[in-house]
Amino acid sequence: MNKSLPSHLLQRSAEAAQARLALRLTASLTEFQALSTRADIDARLRFAREQALATARQARLTTAPAVVSTAGGVAVVAGGPGRTPWWLRLGSLVPLAVLLAGLVLIERHYTRSQIEAAAEIDAAILADDLPPEAYRDRGFVEFLKTARP
Amino acid sequence: MPGGPAPRAVAALATDKELSDFLKSVEKRAFKRTAYTVRNDDAALDIVQDSMIRLAEKYADRPAAELPLVFQRILSNATMDWFRRQKVRNALFVNLSDFEGADDESGDFDLLELLDTSGGRAGTENASESVSRMQILQLIDTQVQELPARQREAFLLRYWEELDVAETASVMGCSEGSVKTHCSRAVHALAKALRAKGVTL
Secondary structure, eight states, X not given: OGGGSOHXXXXXXXXXXXXXXXXXXXXXXXXXXXXXXXXXXXXXXXXXXXXXXXXXXXXXXXXXXXXXXXXXXXXXXXXXXGGSOHHHHHHTTHHHHXXXXXXXXXXXXXXXXXXXXXXXXHHHHHHSSSOGGGGGOHHHHHHHHHHOO | OTTSSHHHHHHHSOXXXXXXXXXXXXXXXXXHHHXXXXXXXXXXXXXXHHHHHHHHHHHTTSOXXXXXXXXXXXXXXXXXXXXXXXXXXXXXXXXXXXXXXXHHHHHTOOTHHHHOOSSGGGGGGGSOTTSOHHHHHHHHHHHHHHSOHHHHHHHHHHHTSOOOHHHHHHHHTSOHHHHHHHHHHHHHHHHHHHHHTTOOO
């Protein structure tokens, strides 16, 4: 019956038949798949989908996403320095500043007490009845060493 | 303003639900297609998962309508990568028969013979009484599995994923003419094999 048709019509009907058959075959594949589902595969696919959705959510949240994909395909978000507020990061510096200020104060206090102690001795010596030159005298030094209790 | 660019991006990209629905609709076929090619369920699952994550990572900012084609490309590339890693590329490219001596399949054979049934899907009941529906489906599955890789890929992308010829060609990285040839040969080969087993659709 096809013999009488022009060749282009014949070809078109052949293509249509091919498409129809192909769609029935793929419908059969879908049906086969629906009838022979495997729980483990379904579970793995669901897990994969959830992973992908989590990844997409992260990719959208961060403007420059720092996503590291590990061998198992699990996505881990590293750091995310842009996401902590500035005042929190500044806050982490406060203890360090306090420590430094404390060290400087202690150092100053120590130097000043040393200077004061030295000044006190100097003042005592200068204000004494005994002239400072006396301490140069060996006999007097010897006297001080032995005469003290 | 710190949050300036965000609303524009949100407007353009597929929503979580769209992405989820898309993946749900495509994941089983994607797995099956990959399993046909790599012949290993675990590897196929890994490849599909990788592809999903790659899609989510890099293409979550695309409109939902672009997802199918992008996903098929990613999946196709991921499958190729797997073969490269496995160093069994022969499994993909062994099919030189795609290009030679296949003409005899189409000339003498009328596809309508296989389709020639009284009424749509009910016609399947005409097949030999002893062959159950499940056996027929199993047979079709096996025959698809046995197609040459490129033919099977073209056939499944074109008629299962329902991409058009141009899209199939872009996913497979070949010309539209080759896609048509692959599809035609695949359908003829399947029809021939099924007819030989006495199955009509």
